[in-house]
Amino acid sequence: MPQEIEKHYKEILKQYIQDQNEKDLYSGQKFSRQFIEKEISPEEVIGIHKASLKELFPEASDKLWHSFDFLIEMMIHYGLALQEHQSLIRKQEEMEMEMKIAAQVQNTLLKTKVPNFPCLDIGFLTIPAKQMSGDYIYFLNDDPNNASVAVADVIGKGIPAALCMSMIKYGMDSMQYESASPGIVLEIVNRIVEDSIDDSMFISMFYGMYNAENSAFSYASAGHEPALLYRAAEGEFVELDADGLLLGIDRAVHYEERSVQLEKGDFVAIMTDGVTETRTESGFIDEGLIRDLLESVKDKPAQEMADTVYQHLGELQNFQLHDDFTIVIFKKEDK
Amino acid sequence: MPQEIEKHYKEILKQYIQDQNEKDLYSGQKFSRQFIEKEISPEEVIGIHKASLKELFPEASDKLWHSFDFLIEMMIHYGLALQEHQSLIRKQEEMEMEMKIAAQVQNTLLKTKVPNFPCLDIGFLTIPAKQMSGDYIYFLNDDPNNASVAVADVIGKGIPAALCMSMIKYGMDSMQYESASPGIVLEIVNRIVEDSIDDSMFISMFYGMYNAENSAFSYASAGHEPALLYRAAEGEFVELDADGLLLGIDRAVHYEERSVQLEKGDFVAIMTDGVTETRTESGFIDEGLIRDLLESVKDKPAQEMADTVYQHLGELQNFQLHDDFTIVIFKKEDK
Amino acid sequence: MEYRSSVDIYTEWDIVAARQLGRNEAKKLGFGTVDQARITTAISELARNIYLYAGKGKIEITCIHKDDTTGISIIASDEGPGIPDVRKVMDDGFTTSGGLGAGMPGVRRLMDEFNIVTKRGVGTTITAIKWIR
Amino acid sequence: MEYRSSVDIYTEWDIVAARQLGRNEAKKLGFGTVDQARITTAISELARNIYLYAGKGKIEITCIHKDDTTGISIIASDEGPGIPDVRKVMDDGFTTSGGLGAGMPGVRRLMDEFNIVTKRGVGTTITAIKWIR
Ligand SMILES: [Mn+2]
Ligand SMILES: [Mn+2]
Ligand SMILES: [Mn+2]
Ligand SMILES: [Mn+2]
Numbered sequence: 001m002p003q004e005i006e007k008h009y010k011e012i013l014k015q016y017i018q019d020q021n022e023k024d025l026y027s028g029q030k031f032s033r034q035f036i037e038k039e040i041s042p043e044e045v046i047g048i049h050k051a052s053l054k055e056l057f058p059e060a061s062d063k064l065w066h067s068f069d070f071l072i073e074m075m076i077h078y079g080l081a082l083q084e085h086q087s088l089i090r091k092q093e094e095m096e097m098e099m100k101i102a103a104q105v106q107n108t109l110l111k112t113k114v115p116n117f118p119c120l121d122i123g124f125l126t127i128p129a130k131q132m133s134g135d136y137i138y139f140l141n142d143d144p145n146n147a148s149v150a151v152a153d154v155i156g157k158g159i160p161a162a163l164c165m166s167m168i169k170y171g172m173d174s175m176q177y178e179s180a181s182p183g184i185v186l187e188i189v190n191r192i193v194e195d196s197i198d199d200s201m202f203i204s205m206f207y208g209m210y211n212a213e214n215s216a217f218s219y220a221s222a223g224h225e226p227a228l229l230y231r232a233a234e235g236e237f238v239e240l241d242a243d244g245l246l247l248g249i250d251r252a253v254h255y256e257e258r259s260v261q262l263e264k265g266d267f268v269a270i271m272t273d274g275v276t277e278t279r280t281e282s283g284f285i286d287e288g289l290i291r292d293l294l295e296s297v298k299d300k301p302a303q304e305m306a307d308t309v310y311q312h313l314g315e316l317q318n319f320q321l322h323d324d325f326t327i328v329i330f331k332k333e334d335k
Numbered sequence: 336m337p338q339e340i341e342k343h344y345k346e347i348l349k350q351y352i353q354d355q356n357e358k359d360l361y362s363g364q365k366f367s368r369q370f371i372e373k374e375i376s377p378e379e380v381i382g383i384h385k386a387s388l389k390e391l392f393p394e395a396s397d398k399l400w401h402s403f404d405f406l407i408e409m410m411i412h413y414g415l416a417l418q419e420h421q422s423l424i425r426k427q428e429e430m431e432m433e434m435k436i437a438a439q440v441q442n443t444l445l446k447t448k449v450p451n452f453p454c455l456d457i458g459f460l461t462i463p464a465k466q467m468s469g470d471y472i473y474f475l476n477d478d479p480n481n482a483s484v485a486v487a488d489v490i491g492k493g494i495p496a497a498l499c500m501s502m503i504k505y506g507m508d509s510m511q512y513e514s515a516s517p518g519i520v521l522e523i524v525n526r527i528v529e530d531s532i533d534d535s536m537f538i539s540m541f542y543g544m545y546n547a548e549n550s551a552f553s554y555a556s557a558g559h560e561p562a563l564l565y566r567a568a569e570g571e572f573v574e575l576d577a578d579g580l581l582l583g584i585d586r587a588v589h590y591e592e593r594s595v596q597l598e599k600g601d602f603v604a605i606m607t608d609g610v611t612e613t614r615t616e617s618g619f620i621d622e623g624l625i626r627d628l629l630e631s632v633k634d635k636p637a638q639e640m641a642d643t644v645y646q647h648l649g650e651l652q653n654f655q656l657h658d659d660f661t662i663v664i665f666k667k668e669d670k
Numbered sequence: 671m672e673y674r675s676s677v678d679i680y681t682e683w684d685i686v687a688a689r690q691l692g693r694n695e696a697k698k699l700g701f702g703t704v705d706q707a708r709i710t711t712a713i714s715e716l717a718r719n720i721y722l723y724a725g726k727g728k729i730e731i732t733c734i735h736k737d738d739t740t741g742i743s744i745i746a747s748d749e750g751p752g753i754p755d756v757r758k759v760m761d762d763g764f765t766t767s768g769g770l771g772a773g774m775p776g777v778r779r780l781m782d783e784f785n786i787v788t789k790r791g792v793g794t795t796i797t798a799i800k801w802i803r
Numbered sequence: 804m805e806y807r808s809s810v811d812i813y814t815e816w817d818i819v820a821a822r823q824l825g826r827n828e829a830k831k832l833g834f835g836t837v838d839q840a841r842i843t844t845a846i847s848e849l850a851r852n853i854y855l856y857a858g859k860g861k862i863e864i865t866c867i868h869k870d871d872t873t874g875i876s877i878i879a880s881d882e883g884p885g886i887p888d889v890r891k892v893m894d895d896g897f898t899t900s901g902g903l904g905a906g907m908p909g910v911r912r913l914m915d916e917f918n919i920v921t922k923r924g925v926g927t928t929i930t931a932i933k934w935i936r
Contacts, residue, residue, distance in 0.1 A: 411780075
């Protein structure tokens with residue numbers, strides 16, 4: 001085969017030398033792409049070029065051929081860089097494939113079951129910025145009267161964050177039958193995190209628990225974004241925040257617990273900073289935008305509310321998210 | 336600057352054409368490396384070469400110069416591939432950095448404490464083939480008389496495997512105070528795995544437990560490589576294997592449990608297939624090789640034994656592992 | 671002085687015609703041999719793209735000026751299906767971008783400025799500029 | 804017929820001597836110009852490695868035979884500090900391996916066979932072979 005290539009090369013070259021036709025350059029360049037695909041290195045091209053010229057200019061001086069030997073020598077490292085490139089592309093493609101599988105594994109590992117309550121409409125959505133998510137939603141339905149949700153955000157994205165998430169999941173799993181209150185849950189998770197991960201990783205978490213008997217929504221926060229409570233009667237938003245450090249900083253943190261009463265039509269929106277700190281080309285979005293968006297769809301089902309927020313904020317940034325985007329909505333319905 | 340490069344190039348080339356000295360080729364090649372670093376593309380090199388020759392051979396025919404135009408055209412795609420390479424290297428380095436952090440997170444998440452027994456010498460070693468490991472060693476010392484170890488291998492490597500490992504870890508953690516026997520441990524872990532991961536992921540696991548009171552080593556295996564028991568008195572190896580499916584296939588698997596008595600100088604080597612199926616350029620290694628290696632260092636401390644096996648098998652494959660490489664040695668010592 | 675001329679792309683031979691036009695203009699403007707070859711290759715890739723994915727379109731070559739420098743501008747336009755995912759097409763080193771160093775990332779590298787406007791079902795216009803150094 | 808000769812590497816000029824020796828042998832054995840340049844580059848990289856990291860060492864060039872084919876074998880040995888992490892040195896595309904296409908991955912690519920034995924505090928021996936096609 002190399003011989004055939006050499007022959008073909010010589011023909012095009014000869015043609016071109018004769019009449020300098022653009023067509024020959026086009027054919028030559030198309031041919032050169034095949035060279036690259038066949039992993040023929042640039043020094044080999046120079047070698048072929050030299051051999052072709054030797055036939056075309058038999059009378060040329062030895063000095064000219066020496067100059068080609070020099071050029072071949074100059075091309076060797078270019079050839080090596082190219083081979084390295086080909087190996088790197090393979091590596092990169094493998095890596096992409098691996099990330100795809102990892103994202104699937106993450107999805108299966110972290111799957112959570114949404115509580116089904118007649119008086120509570122739940123909507124949620126979590127979109128990773130890269131392949132792997134560092135945001136996490138965990139639903140707990142440990143007691144027939146309690147619907148709980150943990151929304152967590154690992155500071156950092158990608159694979160390292162995803163690994164941390166699996167730890168949170170197993171921490172939460174271990175509390176499945178304990179009916180613990182929000183402050184206690186965060187204290188336990190904080191200890192697990194503090195024990196298992198190194199000091200450079202922090203996690204913010206909001207934990208909310210709705211009790212169907214008394215319609216109370218109690219919550220605690222580990223340095224997480226405040227949630228938004230919408231008061232249907234007043235048509236106003238209230239921020240839900242509570243004192244508490246990020247998870248994984250200090251083993252002995254106490255988490256404040258608060259509680260609000262939900263009335264018909266009220267809803268709580270728990271988000272991560274990927275939502276509230278949406279960045280567009282002209283900077284961060286206005287704080288009021290999310291409230292306006294939520295209010296404009298307050299009479300729709302909770303899932304549609306969450307979808308609308310993503311649809312609008314996603315569009316603002318051409319759907320090229322800078323951070324994982326997570327939103328959970330608990331909306332009190334008619335009994 | 337390009338002008339200076341051109342001048343320098345012409346000088347070396349002229350020198351070489353005059354006396355074909357190896358020294359000039361060496362200088363030229365060193366120079367060409369700078370070219371690549373400065374992102375000078377191969378077509379530019381041909382351009383410089385042509386310009387230099389024009390000065391050195393002013394009398395040459397136009398046809399020769401046309402041939403160089405053709406060569407430049409042939410080199411353009413090589414130049415593009417090279418630029419692409421430079422951008423890909425940058426991307427790759429970012430990815431590597433992320434993987435490095437992820438590997439650290441994994442290490443911290445999966446850390447395990449080696450039991451310290453006066454009558455048992457423990458050596459172990461686990462080397463990932465890629466940055467993230469899909470092999471896992473977990474030591475348990477739940478009872479002052481029991482030193483246990485789980486050696487697991489996720490089928491698959493890299494990030495997806497690493498995510499699964501964190502699940503194993505939390506499964507094992509939950510058994511920390513239960514003093515369960517090997518068969519029971521595998522049954523519990525099997526159920527956790529079956530619940531949490533999708534059907535395309537399987538895990539092999541060997542679980543061994545040494546009891547210091549009666550010197551019994553009991554074990555069970557979930558489709559894992561047989562361990563090797565060395566009988567010091569006979570100077571012979573025995574394979575330790577037990578019936579049991581891979582983890583994550585069937586929720587109801589029963590794991591057979593077996594037991595052997597360890598005498599002074601006996602040792603058990605638990606490995607993953609990354610060790611036993613070491614691939615060299617000429618195929619898989621001979622089965623006897625690992626036994627010979629282990630026997631040759633049987634009187635050394637357990638850690639040195641493990642290190643020796645890695646040193647030898649690593650060398651055979653130029654330390655480019657095809658699979659994660661894990662070995663644990665339990666060696667009975669004088670009381 | 672503004673100069674403009676164009677080649678319609680229907681067949682593979684039109685690619686050669688567009689190359690020839692571009693090379694002539696680049697030469698006239700005073701680009702060196704290597705840059706001539708680069709500009710021609712960029713035209714070649716753009717024309718090939720039209721030929722392969724839009725079926726037909728046009729390559730326009732314009733001589734342009736900014737401050738004291740002169741440049742050549744290539745506009746490749748078609749009324750084809752549009753590019754569904756521009757990010758993918760501009761991504762390096764994957765088969766989607768045409769393989770090793772070719773395709774749109776290649777054009778961007780060969781030229782100094784690069785801009786792409788595409789709309790589904792309406793078509794694509796790519797503008798690429800190279801300045802004389 | 805076995806042929807063997809060697810060059811001690813102390814100074815940068817010894818790198819040139821090793822190259823010269825390798826090129827002569829490769830030429831004698833009938834390697835083409837491009838392969839001569841590749842073999843010489845491999846020797847250059849190996850000798851440079853000795854010069855830079857071990858301080859001193861040796862390059863041996865041997866003519867070898869297997870079945871009906873003839874080849875050239877390069878053995879680079881030193882009593883330097885050894886390579887702490889061979890995997891890193893053999894890894895592609897990173898500064899540790901000498902940057903773009905150079906270093907040990909380069910040598911492996913330039914030759915047909917490649918083997919490295921290194922021990923901390925004892926030294927390193929690298930063997931690289933190329934066969935005539
Ligand atoms: Mn995050
Ligand atoms: Mn975030
Ligand atoms: Mn594995
Ligand atoms: Mn394995």
